[in-house]
Amino acid sequence: xxxxxxxxxxxxxxxxxxxxxxxxxxxxxxxxxxxxxxxxxxxxxxxxxxxxxxxxxxxxxxxxxxxxxxxxxxxxxxxxxxxxxxxxxxxxxxxxxxxxxxxxxxxxxxxxxxxxxxxxxxxxxxxxxxxxxxxxxxxxxxxxxxxxxxxxxxxxxxxxxxxxxxxxxxxxxxxxxxxxxxxxxxxxxxxxxxxxxxxxxxxxxxxxxxxxxxxxxxxxxxxxxxxxxxxxxxxxxxxxxxxxxxxxxxxxxxxxxxxxxxxxxxxxxxxxxxxxxxxxxxxxxxxxxxxxxxxxxxxxxxxxxxxxxxxxxxxxxxxxxxxxxxxxxxxxxxxxxxxxxxxxxxxxxxxxx
Amino acid sequence: xxxxxxxxxxxxxxxxxxxxxxxxxxxxxxxxxxxxxxxxxxxxxxxxxxxxxxxxxxxxxxxxxxxxxxxxxxxxxxxxxxxxxxxxxxxxxxxxxxxxxxxxxxxxxxxxxxxxxxxxxxxxxxxxxxxxxxxxxxxxxxxxxxxxxxxxxxxxxxxxxxxxxxxxxxxxxxxxxxxxxxxxxxxxxxxxxxxxxxxxxxxxxxxxxxxxxxxxxxxxxxxxxxxxxxxxxxxxxxxxxxxxxxxxxxxxxxxxxxxx
Numbered sequence: 001x002x003x004x005x006x007x008x009x010x011x012x013x014x015x016x017x018x019x020x021x022x023x024x025x026x027x028x029x030x031x032x033x034x035x036x037x038x039x040x041x042x043x044x045x046x047x048x049x050x051x052x053x054x055x056x057x058x059x060x061x062x063x064x065x066x067x068x069x070x071x072x073x074x075x076x077x078x079x080x081x082x083x084x085x086x087x088x089x090x091x092x093x094x095x096x097x098x099x100x101x102x103x104x105x106x107x108x109x110x111x112x113x114x115x116x117x118x119x120x121x122x123x124x125x126x127x128x129x130x131x132x133x134x135x136x137x138x139x140x141x142x143x144x145x146x147x148x149x150x151x152x153x154x155x156x157x158x159x160x161x162x163x164x165x166x167x168x169x170x171x172x173x174x175x176x177x178x179x180x181x182x183x184x185x186x187x188x189x190x191x192x193x194x195x196x197x198x199x200x201x202x203x204x205x206x207x208x209x210x211x212x213x214x215x216x217x218x219x220x221x222x223x224x225x226x227x228x229x230x231x232x233x234x235x236x237x238x239x240x241x242x243x244x245x246x247x248x249x250x251x252x253x254x255x256x257x258x259x260x261x262x263x264x265x266x267x268x269x270x271x272x273x274x275x276x277x278x279x280x281x282x283x284x285x286x287x288x289x290x291x292x293x294x295x296x297x298x299x300x301x302x303x304x305x306x307x308x309x310x311x312x313x314x315x316x317x318x319x320x321x322x323x324x325x326x327x328x329x330x331x332x333x334x335x336x337x338x339x340x341x342x343x344x345x346x347x348x349x350x351x352x353x
Numbered sequence: 354x355x356x357x358x359x360x361x362x363x364x365x366x367x368x369x370x371x372x373x374x375x376x377x378x379x380x381x382x383x384x385x386x387x388x389x390x391x392x393x394x395x396x397x398x399x400x401x402x403x404x405x406x407x408x409x410x411x412x413x414x415x416x417x418x419x420x421x422x423x424x425x426x427x428x429x430x431x432x433x434x435x436x437x438x439x440x441x442x443x444x445x446x447x448x449x450x451x452x453x454x455x456x457x458x459x460x461x462x463x464x465x466x467x468x469x470x471x472x473x474x475x476x477x478x479x480x481x482x483x484x485x486x487x488x489x490x491x492x493x494x495x496x497x498x499x500x501x502x503x504x505x506x507x508x509x510x511x512x513x514x515x516x517x518x519x520x521x522x523x524x525x526x527x528x529x530x531x532x533x534x535x536x537x538x539x540x541x542x543x544x545x546x547x548x549x550x551x552x553x554x555x556x557x558x559x560x561x562x563x564x565x566x567x568x569x570x571x572x573x574x575x576x577x578x579x580x581x582x583x584x585x586x587x588x589x590x591x592x593x594x595x596x597x598x599x600x601x602x603x604x605x606x607x608x609x610x611x612x613x
Contacts, residue, residue: 037501220472221460224453228446238408238444240429240458299448 035348039301042344043292043308046337050312054319062322065197075314076188076202077102077265081285082292082306083210084257087250089289090217091230092298093142093149095251097134097157098258099282103274104164105131105259110173110272113182120184128259134160135255139248161278168274175270188267202264209257210307217303226250230298287334288313291341295349312337357420359384359556360405360436360525365414367400374400375411376580382525387547387557389567389588392577392600398560399529401577405558406438406527407431418524429458437522441529443514447503452476452483454502455517486520487512490546508539515543519550526550527558532566544570564593576600 035041055062081098088095109127112118118126134156141152178185188202217223225246228236237243266272292309294301316337317330362380366373374397382388392398403409405416407425416423418434425431428438445454456479462468463475480498487498490512502510511531518526528547532540540563547570551557561567567574568588576583576599584599584606598604 215471219474219476221462221474222472224449224457224460224474228449228457231446231448235442235444235446236457238428238438238440238442239446239454240427240432242429299446 032348032350035344039293039348040305040308042341042348043305043312046291047308047312047315050315050319054315054322058319058322062319065195067318067322069197069199069203071311071314071318072203072206073198073200073268074318075288075310076200076206077261077268078281078284078288078313079206079307079310080209080261080264081258081281082288082310083206083213083303084254084261085285085289086292086294086301086303086306087213087226087257088149088254089230089294089296090226090298090301091247091250092233092296093230093247093251094153094286094296095138095149095254096153096282097138097160098254098261098285099278099280100157100160100164101131101134101255101258102262102265102281103276103278104134104160104167105262106266106272106276107164107168107173107274109185109262109266110178110182111168113185114173114177117181120182123182124184124263127262128256131259131262132252132256135252135258136248138255139251142251143244143247164274170274172274173272178266178270178272185263185266186270188264189270190267200267202267205260205264207307209260210303213303222246222249227299230300232299284310284313287338291337293341293345295345296342300345300349309341356383358382360416360418362401362405362416363414365401365404365411365416367397367404367409367411373580375404375414378414378577378581380405380575380582381585382556382558383573385551385554385556386572387551387559387570389559389561389571389574390577391561391564391567391574391596396577396600397580398577400580402438402527402529402558402560405431406436408438432458432521435522435524436527437518437525438527439511439514439518439529439531441533443510445502445510445514448501450499450501451487451505451513452480452498454513455479455483455486455520459521482520483516486516490516490519490549506539508535508542511535511539511543512546515546515550519546519553519555522550522555524555525558526555527560529560530562531559532561532563540566564596568593568596576606578602 061067081102084098085095105127108130109123112123112126113120138152138156141147142149188200188205190201192199217226225236225241228239228241229243229246233243265276288310289306290296290309291312292301292305292307294306313334316333320327320330320333358381360380360382362378365375365378365380367375376397378397378401380401390398390401400409404411407428407430410424410426418436423434425434431438446457449457461475461478463473467473468475484498502513505513515528515531518528531543531547535543544566547557547559559567559571571588574586574588574596576586576596578600586596586599586606595604599606
């Protein structure tokens with residue numbers, strides 16, 4: 001063994017207790033640690049609390065399986081878009097364009113099936129491909145041109161939106177036309193009754209997608225790389241991760257999922273409108289993600305949290321509706337939840353050994 | 354020395370705009386040795402190390418590993434060739450677990466259907482190997498291999514980074530300022546780790562500003578000055594003040610030590 005330096009000789013007599021912190025952890029510290037290792041816990045707790053609170057104030061009506069499943073139906077699209085947004089935010093990016101990607105994909109699916117008379121399967125495939133292509137454009141600009149994601153997707157938001165209006169001439173495709181010519185586009189409107197609970201294929205698709213992504217993010221190398229890139233891109237690169245490829249696949253996948261949300265939205269809305277409320281969807285997806293505890297600084301959070309986040313928004317708006325409150329209360333409460341979620345995120349981040 | 358060097362570089366040039374960071378730099382590393390690289394700030398040590406570890410591609414010059422010419426375009430390629438680097442910032446992902454960090458970029462997948470088709474990671478295998486490696490290097494004061502790296506102390510993080518390099522480095526381990534951010538006791542631990550790694554027969558390139566540490570563990574000292582190798586000295590024949598004088602240009606090195 002190496003000869004110790006002169007000044008280090010005294011080390012042999014040093015205290016051998018390693019890191020002798022006072023190990024009585026306060027309850028608060030223990031909660032902080034638990035939340036740090038279980039990022040989806042906060043939104044889950046908030047979700048359960050809000051269900052209980054509305055349940056008490058509204059009464060049995062709110063607890064009916066009909067109401068609760070109706071909430072799920074209402075959040076299916078936002079939940080799927082939120083899943084796409086989660087992937088991007090985990091890499092410390094943001095995708096402002098997923099809302100319009102969804103709309104243009106829906107228009108393409110509708111036009112191909114109804115106006116051009118292509119087989120519905122091909123129409124759906126073309127719609128999905130268009131969404132993925134938009135995502136790929138974002139990915140190339142972010143990963144290879146190294147432009148900030150906020151700017152890139154703000155730009156593609158405008159580009160895609162304008163393309164959508166020029167291409168569609170702002171014509172709505174009617175529900176009945178879709179139904180007669182391309183019933184496949186209404187696949188996700190299929191509903192099943194279990195007692196009074198009503199589940200649509202769209203709800204099932206949302207839950208299945210989130211579970212699938214949860215598996216991919218936590219149990220595959222690619223998923224771990226997504227977290228590593230968002231956590232510290234330089235470190236990830238030096239550890240041998242192909243950060244550009246990871247970023248590109250993330251944005252492309254987000255585009256593809258947005259196009260999938262388009263398919264689900266056709267099922268829910270019936271008709272296909274090029275002027276659907278894009279901004280609403282965009283902000284709701286980001287809201288669900290943030291309330292779900294996905295850190296905007298990247299690398300932290302669980303996609304299950306996004307699902308809970310979307311449910312929180314759904315429960316709050318349904319609850320306030322049933323109470324007959326002014327709809328603005330919902331907006332106000334959403335704002336409070338967003339700020340609260342980010343504050344909790346900051347607090348959890350401060351955890352250390 | 355009669356042995357053939359394991360890693361050599363000849364005439365490396367790297368320019369950043371008008372700045373020449375490497376000006377015909379040479380480098381030799383022999384099997385089983387600890388070679389310290391010292392130099393003033395801006396002498397080009399980092400650029401030299403980055404060129405060898407694949408983090409930058411030199412504009413000119415040749416690098417040979419075990420006699421074969423190599424040209425790394427990414428750290429991944431250098432790693433695949435058996436050159437592992439412990440970077441000054443450690444290159445760890447704070448939110449990921451110790452095991453995940455050690456296997457970042459070279460994860461083990463489950464055998465059979467789960468791994469091949471579902472791409473499932475083999476967590477138990479990765480955690481076991483990570484634990485074995487840390488224990489081997491005497492680092493197992495860490496309670497939980499699944500805990501996030503950000504919950505570790507500075508010395509423990511350094512330990513994880515060194516363990517990662519030692520676990521996968523098959524030919525060369527490069528360490529950039531491994532003790533710079535550490536306390537006295539933790540520095541001692543890392544120096545012991547370096548000697549442990551050397552005992553396994555792996556040659557080590559140690560970049561450091563800490564002269565006592567350099568003179569304690571190094572077999573030879575490569576002095577870098579103004580973008581090139583000025584001299585290689587034997588720490589037993591020169592004092593620390595000699596080394597500092599050479600590296601800052603206060604004194605010219607003796608002819609014998611001058612690099613060929």
